[in-house]
Amino acid sequence: MxxxxxxxxxxxxxxxxxxxxxxxxxxxxxxxxxxxAGLDPEATLSLYVHIPFCQSLCWYCGCHTTVPNDTxxxxxxxxxxLSEIDLVADALGPRRPVANVHFGGGTPxxxxxxxxxxxxxxxxxxxxxxxGVEFAVEVDxxxxxxxxxxxxxxxxxxxxxxxxxxxxxxxxRAINRVQPFDLVERAVDGLRxxxxxxxxxxxxxxxxxxxxxxxxxxxxxxxxxxxxxxxxFGYAHVPWFxxxxxxxxxxxxxxxxxxxxxxxxxxxxxxxxxxxxxxxxHFARPDDPLAIAAATGRLRRNFQxxxxxxxxxxxxxxxxxxxxxxxxxxxxxxxxxxxxxxVAVGHLPVARGVALAAEDRLxxxxxxxxxxxxxxxxxxxxxxxxxxxDPLLGAFEALHRLEGDGLVTLRSWTVRTTPLGRRYxxxxxxxxxxxxxGVAGRxxxxx
Numbered sequence: 001m002x003x004x005x006x007x008x009x010x011x012x013x014x015x016x017x018x019x020x021x022x023x024x025x026x027x028x029x030x031x032x033x034x035x036x037a038g039l040d041p042e043a044t045l046s047l048y049v050h051i052p053f054c055q056s057l058c059w060y061c062g063c064h065t066t067v068p069n070d071t072x073x074x075x076x077x078x079x080x081x082l083s084e085i086d087l088v089a090d091a092l093g094p095r096r097p098v099a100n101v102h103f104g105g106g107t108p109x110x111x112x113x114x115x116x117x118x119x120x121x122x123x124x125x126x127x128x129x130x131x132g133v134e135f136a137v138e139v140d141x142x143x144x145x146x147x148x149x150x151x152x153x154x155x156x157x158x159x160x161x162x163x164x165x166x167x168x169x170x171x172x173r174a175i176n177r178v179q180p181f182d183l184v185e186r187a188v189d190g191l192r193x194x195x196x197x198x199x200x201x202x203x204x205x206x207x208x209x210x211x212x213x214x215x216x217x218x219x220x221x222x223x224x225x226x227x228x229x230x231x232x233f234g235y236a237h238v239p240w241f242x243x244x245x246x247x248x249x250x251x252x253x254x255x256x257x258x259x260x261x262x263x264x265x266x267x268x269x270x271x272x273x274x275x276x277x278x279x280x281x282h283f284a285r286p287d288d289p290l291a292i293a294a295a296t297g298r299l300r301r302n303f304q305x306x307x308x309x310x311x312x313x314x315x316x317x318x319x320x321x322x323x324x325x326x327x328x329x330x331x332x333x334x335x336x337x338x339x340x341x342x343v344a345v346g347h348l349p350v351a352r353g354v355a356l357a358a359e360d361r362l363x364x365x366x367x368x369x370x371x372x373x374x375x376x377x378x379x380x381x382x383x384x385x386x387x388x389x390d391p392l393l394g395a396f397e398a399l400h401r402l403e404g405d406g407l408v409t410l411r412s413w414t415v416r417t418t419p420l421g422r423r424y425x426x427x428x429x430x431x432x433x434x435x436x437x438g439v440a441g442r443x444x445x446x447x
Contacts, residue, residue, distance in 0.1 A: 027353030
């Protein structure tokens with residue numbers, strides 16, 4: 001059911017709490033160094049490596065990325081990245097255990113094979129990869145040649161996430177990403193032949209000229225390729241923030257209710273094809289680790305979205321990358337030169353962040369369980385952290401309105417989303433975010 005006041009609300013995606021637009025300069029390199037030094041030596045890490053380059057710029061893109069004017073620029077970036085890995089590893093101390101590695105972007109596979117292999121080798125040298133480590137890489141099928149596939153396999157990559165978005169030619173032209181289906185199919189076949197069989201596909205709704213038929217057709221196509229997971233993201237039109245989006249004709253964008261219908265048809269199509277719904281925008285085969293984690297209460301949420309990641313901390317490398325530690329969040333300099341200059345003089349290239357108070361940790365835990373499980377006992381979470389639940393009273397006052405609209409049921413300190421409320425999970429989570437209304441900046445639509 002389309003409920004306009006909820007569907008059109010501008011809300012964080014809550015891949016962190018507090019959200020990244022509340023990070024500030026009070027968390028600097030010195031603070032981060034202290035947080036790294038204070039980590040338990042046996043704390044398990046997740047490593048995120050950001051590659052901020054693409055061969056061409058997709059007009060819908062909201063990521064920190066750019067088009068390099070020559071290959072030397074990418075080579076120089078990799079050189080600085082290798083130095084940053086050493087800086088962080090030195091600050092952490094002897095080789096820390098790693099459960100998860102994720103290369104994101106931008107387009108990680110823009111790297112020459114030798115550079116990708118050098119980065120993978122550096123991470124394995126400075127960190128202790130645990131048995132069964134998941135090594136995931138985001139891939140643009142348009143630039144995935146055999147040499148790059150071979151490099152992924154040689155580096156030990158176990159999972160690939162393929163950017164697809166939409167397979168209709170008119171939509172692709174409108175977003176400057178022409179990518180025929182047979183190109184995606186060849187990429188999938190090549191990865192499987194190389195032994196990389198855990199595959200994800202990313203789709204989008206809300207794109208210019210897109211219809212529910214386009215969304216359903218794209219969902220059927222990627223499911224037909226046998227991918228294990230599908231993420232379906234709503235396009236966030238923020239041309240005031242991302243200049244490339246100004247190339248998109250506002251009049252070609254679907255309206256709010258059409259966007260909602262596209263999200264609904266994507267979910268219904270994938271359900272019919274045997275995928276389990278995970279949170280509000282992911283889908284997975286029932287035997288996939290993501291679906292198993294969701295069914296057993298072990299699903300997590302971080303800056304990569306919904307994940308199976310038992311790590312105690314996420315360590316980010318590269319310009320604009322974000323890290324998550326028990327003490328708080330940090331984000332590296334997004335400006336490439338400032339990031340490189342800091343690394344060159346031996347400084348951790350942190351630009352901003354936020355330290356977590358006890359109440360922040362409580363709200364973060366409640367929001368994560370709501371987004372992952374659709375239900376949370378706030379009193380139980382508070383008790384587990386040795387805190388009183390009283391700071392959440394205001395959230396429950398806000399939730400009563402959602403209960404009246406059929407989105408949740410409330411019983412004592414337990415919040416349970418209804419089937420309707422599952423479509424508005426971000427609205428439910430936002431009730432636990434008291435600073436949302438008073439913070440400058442705009443977010444994407446809830447649906």
